[in-house]
Amino acid sequence: MEKPSFDVVVAGAGLGGTCAALWLSTSNRVLLLSGTASAASGIAAGLVNLFAGQRVVPVWHADLAYKDLLDTLAHADATDTYNTSGILRPALNEEQAVRLRTLALEHADSFTWLSRDETHARYPYVSAPFGAAVTTGGVVDTPTMLEYTHTTIASRCTVLSSDLVGWEDSGSGVTVALKSGPSLHASKLVLALGAGYRSFPVLSALNLHCLKGQIVRVRAPEYPSCSIPVSGYGYVVPLRDKLILGTTYEHSYQDDQPTRLGSKNILALTQQMVPCLEAADILDTAAGIRVGVPGTRLPMVGPLSGNVWVLTGLGSKGLLFGAHIGRNIANWISNPEHVPYELRLQKKRRI
Numbered sequence: 001m002e003k004p005s006f007d008v009v010v011a012g013a014g015l016g017g018t019c020a021a022l023w024l025s026t027s028n029r030v031l032l033l034s035g036t037a038s039a040a041s042g043i044a045a046g047l048v049n050l051f052a053g054q055r056v057v058p059v060w061h062a063d064l065a066y067k068d069l070l071d072t073l074a075h076a077d078a079t080d081t082y083n084t085s086g087i088l089r090p091a092l093n094e095e096q097a098v099r100l101r102t103l104a105l106e107h108a109d110s111f112t113w114l115s116r117d118e119t120h121a122r123y124p125y126v127s128a129p130f131g132a133a134v135t136t137g138g139v140v141d142t143p144t145m146l147e148y149t150h151t152t153i154a155s156r157c158t159v160l161s162s163d164l165v166g167w168e169d170s171g172s173g174v175t176v177a178l179k180s181g182p183s184l185h186a187s188k189l190v191l192a193l194g195a196g197y198r199s200f201p202v203l204s205a206l207n208l209h210c211l212k213g214q215i216v217r218v219r220a221p222e223y224p225s226c227s228i229p230v231s232g233y234g235y236v237v238p239l240r241d242k243l244i245l246g247t248t249y250e251h252s253y254q255d256d257q258p259t260r261l262g263s264k265n266i267l268a269l270t271q272q273m274v275p276c277l278e279a280a281d282i283l284d285t286a287a288g289i290r291v292g293v294p295g296t297r298l299p300m301v302g303p304l305s306g307n308v309w310v311l312t313g314l315g316s317k318g319l320l321f322g323a324h325i326g327r328n329i330a331n332w333i334s335n336p337e338h339v340p341y342e343l344r345l346q347k348k349r350r351i
């Protein structure tokens with residue numbers, strides 16, 4: 001095989017591929033293939049939530065992933081795209097209020113409990129009859145963060161807007177076939193294709209599942225634009241002069257476009273927490289496909305063959321997991337045995 005033109009080709013420029021390219025390019029010649037398919041990362045609401053879902057369970061390796069996110073933002077010169085406002089979590093019922101109060105005792109550094117009256121005094125536009133917690137976290141302006149990161153890496157990494165159509169691992173390197181232009185040679189290929197994995201049968205054999213998600217962007221004069229994001233019945237995320245309302249979790253869908261029903265459901269959900277949204281002006285809607293690993297809520301990363309790596313399954317946690325994998329991928333490629341057992345590649349089970 002001829003001499004590789006690049007040490008690493010990263011295919012896919014969403015949060016996964018971009019964070020990987022950022023860290024890999026500190027000591028490697030990297031080509032980032034930005035692809036032409038729409039990226040879920042472009043519509044992410046930007047919540048950095050260390051305690052996920054209605055069960056308020058800590059994200060896997062939350063403290064480490066959070067530190068990796070802060071390091072990634074600093075390394076990308078994108079720290080000012082992150083508003084560390086915290087996240088308001090209204091308790092949805094008495095049982096959840098008990099859970100949140102317990103967490104406030106166990107994790108005093110990242111949880112503050114507010115009674116119903118305290119919540120009302122601070123956030124009069126939020127309905128929280130059972131009280132609420134303020135947790136560590138906040139909002140990353142994800143499109144701007146990606147833009148800043150691409151600008152930062154442009155000085156030390158080649159970025160090409162083209163689609164990968166195939167590859168061949170010869171054992172000593174990889175030949176990468178592009179839709180436009182001649183094939184390239186690299187020592188390693190990292191596949192960070194988001195939902196684009198479905199174009200490649202070898203990747204469709206992995207234990208992955210696609211979940212469509214929709215958001216609605218609104219303007220609501222009664223909701224202060226500098227306010228805290230609220231998460232409980234869906235979420236309400238202030239970003240610049242708009243609010244992002246989300247989201248749907250659709251296991252079956254006809255296409256990846258937003259629907260009227262999706263918007264209606266999101267508005268009904270979020271109005272339970274923030275009643276003034278009833279009078280909000282709807283600006284636009286968007287939808288994207290999250291790729292997850294069924295049964296784990298964790299991402300998946302590892303070698304498909306000696307020189308071809310897969311980075312996928314970021315699910316609803318693209319910011320935390322994308323940064324965590326990006327921060328570690330150079331070490332993991334050199335030492336595949338260091339990839340945490342829980343994150344290793346899994347194939348679909350045969351039924």
Ligand SMILES: Cc1cc2nc3c(=O)[nH]c(=O)nc-3n(C[C@H](O)[C@H](O)[C@H](O)COP(=O)(O)OP(=O)(O)OC[C@H]3O[C@@H](n4cnc5c(N)ncnc54)[C@H](O)[C@@H]3O)c2cc1C
Binds near residue numbers: 287
């Ligand atoms: C509605 C919604 C709200 C969300 N909100 C949040 C949130 O608040 N916080 C959070 O952390 N996460 C959130 N997420 C999740 C987050 O968006 C994803 O986890 C993350 O974007 C996945 O990043 P990715 O790089 O794996 O995939 P993507 O962002 O989809 O990127 C994949 C990239 O691969 C490229 N590609 C595809 N095929 C090819 C090919 N053949 N050749 C070359 N390139 C290719 C595409 O063009 C794209 O650039 C949300 C997701 C959705 C849908």
